Amino acid sequence: MTDTSIEAREIDRSQMRVSDELAIEITDMNKWYGTFHVLRDINLSVYRGERIVICGPSGSGKSTLIRCINRLEEHQSGRIIVDGTELSSDLKNIDKIRSEVGMCFQHFNLFPHLTILENCTLAPIWVRKVPKREAEETAMHFLTKVKIPDQANKYPGQLSGGQQQRVAIARSLCMRPRIMLFDEPTSALDPEMIKEVLDTMIELAEEGMTMICVTHEMGFAQAVANRVIFMDQGQIIEQNEPREFFNNPQSDRTKLFLSQIL
Ligand code: ADP
Ligand code: MG
Numbered sequence: 001m002t003d004t005s006i007e008a009r010e011i012d013r014s015q016m017r018v019s020d021e022l023a024i025e026i027t028d029m030n031k032w033y034g035t036f037h038v039l040r041d042i043n044l045s046v047y048r049g050e051r052i053v054i055c056g057p058s059g060s061g062k063s064t065l066i067r068c069i070n071r072l073e074e075h076q077s078g079r080i081i082v083d084g085t086e087l088s089s090d091l092k093n094i095d096k097i098r099s100e101v102g103m104c105f106q107h108f109n110l111f112p113h114l115t116i117l118e119n120c121t122l123a124p125i126w127v128r129k130v131p132k133r134e135a136e137e138t139a140m141h142f143l144t145k146v147k148i149p150d151q152a153n154k155y156p157g158q159l160s161g162g163q164q165q166r167v168a169i170a171r172s173l174c175m176r177p178r179i180m181l182f183d184e185p186t187s188a189l190d191p192e193m194i195k196e197v198l199d200t201m202i203e204l205a206e207e208g209m210t211m212i213c214v215t216h217e218m219g220f221a222q223a224v225a226n227r228v229i230f231m232d233q234g235q236i237i238e239q240n241e242p243r244e245f246f247n248n249p250q251s252d253r254t255k256l257f258l259s260q261i262l
Helices: 004-008 062-069 094-100 116-126 132-145 161-173 191-206 218-224 242-247 252-261
Strands: 022-033 036-047 051-055 077-082 101-104 179-183 210-214 227-232 235-240
Touching: 022 062, 036 062, 036 210, 036 235, 051 062, 051 218, 062 077, 062 179, 062 210, 094 101, 101 161, 116 132, 116 161, 132 161, 161 191, 191 210, 191 218, 218 242, 227 242, 227 252, 235 242, 235 252
Parallel strands: 051 210, 051 227, 101 179, 179 210
Antiparallel strands: 022 036, 022 077, 227 235
């Protein structure tokens, strides 16, 4: 664990309220890559305001699951409903889903030939049809929020990994998402940069964002998550609130996994 600093930080839970309104509903969902059955009978309901951490061994299907939620991957059976819209092959409003569901990846995925500001304004201008000036104002607002407004005119390659990941988060926020998905956002970072990214994620949680985070930062899970989900071999093996999850894991696979990472 690298994030002992989280424990020292006072976390404001006043806005972290889980509502009874569904943000995501996944029912009996299965996915195959060719003949490989990668996700098996996934059932998962996510309510607005939830902060969910997904953990599990490499190859267990964590990335595939969250990529299905914004349709970077297609599922083959069962249902996925995001913000009231069912994801299906005849989905016409994929842009709507993508703008409501922000995603941050392990490797940032910024456009290297665009400035930080241009990275942040591209989708709002082209997908949301926001006027350029307004998009730039919004971008500066979120770059200030992630504490790097002074980097706006630089290119991604001129920034540290931690700064690039914060740009990626700001870029997502510029689309005004109602849900944020994170896929191991700190795994590619040097230890000294992990905290600045986790702090940004904590701030989002404090503001009430619905979040699903694939991460092995268990300090973050304990401090911020309201639910921790353990996956193995394409299945959700168990899920619980963090204290129970860590202190009283039920399945042998969860126990083994936790013994390896804690
Ligand atoms: P995790 O994020 O938990 O490490 P992934 O969702 O990335 O797991 O992958 C789950 C399994 O699916 C792994 O066995 C992986 O090799 C396989 N896989 C991932 N992406 C593809 C793909 N595009 N085509 C075929 N197999 C894939
Ligand atoms: Mg992964």
